[in-house]
Amino acid sequence: MAPMPKSLSEASLQLEQQLCFALYSTSLAMTKLYKPQLQQIGLTYPQYLAMLALWEHDGLTVSALGEQLHLDSGTLTPLLKRLESADLVSRQRDDEDERRVMVRLTPAGKRLKSRAMRIPATMLDAAQCAPTEAQTLTRQIQMLRNRLSTA
Structure with missing residues (x-):
């Protein structure tokens, strides 16, 4: 493989040329715009994402919710505890398999959907x-x- 010309090599290290930076800075700008909208309904951005998943498919297992959100259980569990404390979701062991924990919307969690529309x-x-x-x-x-x- 031929070496890259010096100008191409240097350009490839410019911040504004980085796809990762474009995605990162756009994500920051997006969550900044979401913040006041979500404060009005009492959610953080990660909580909003979890609620979106549950409004679409109520009664997911914790592991299925984690897969959908691309979050590990160490991140997801405290988030779900806060949603449970806010009476938006409930967590219960699955009757058929006690190793699984089911996450279900409470009536308040279901009502919140109309405010998020x-x-x-x-x-x-x-x-x-x-x-x-x-x-x-x-x-x-x-x-x-x-x-x-x-x-």
Whole structure:
């Protein structure tokens, strides 16, 4: 393999040329925009993600929820404890397999969904992003995440 010309090598180390930095700084900007929206409904960003997963599929096991959120149990357990303390979810051992813990929405957790319904549109407006553009970006980032996960 031929050595890279010096200019290409130096350019590859410029901060603004880094895909990882673009993703990182965009994530920071996105969560900063979410913060006031989520404060209005009493959730942190990671809690919001867990609630999104449960609003979509209530009654997940802790391990299935962790897989969906890409979180390990050491991160997920304290998050679920806080949601349980807020009376938004309940955790119970599975009757069929006591090794599994099921996470279910409480009535308050189910009601919170209606208050969260405005958040996605608010975020699209803030990003000045059409729904189709957001869907395309989301698919591209998911494909990148999946490739990186298998690398």
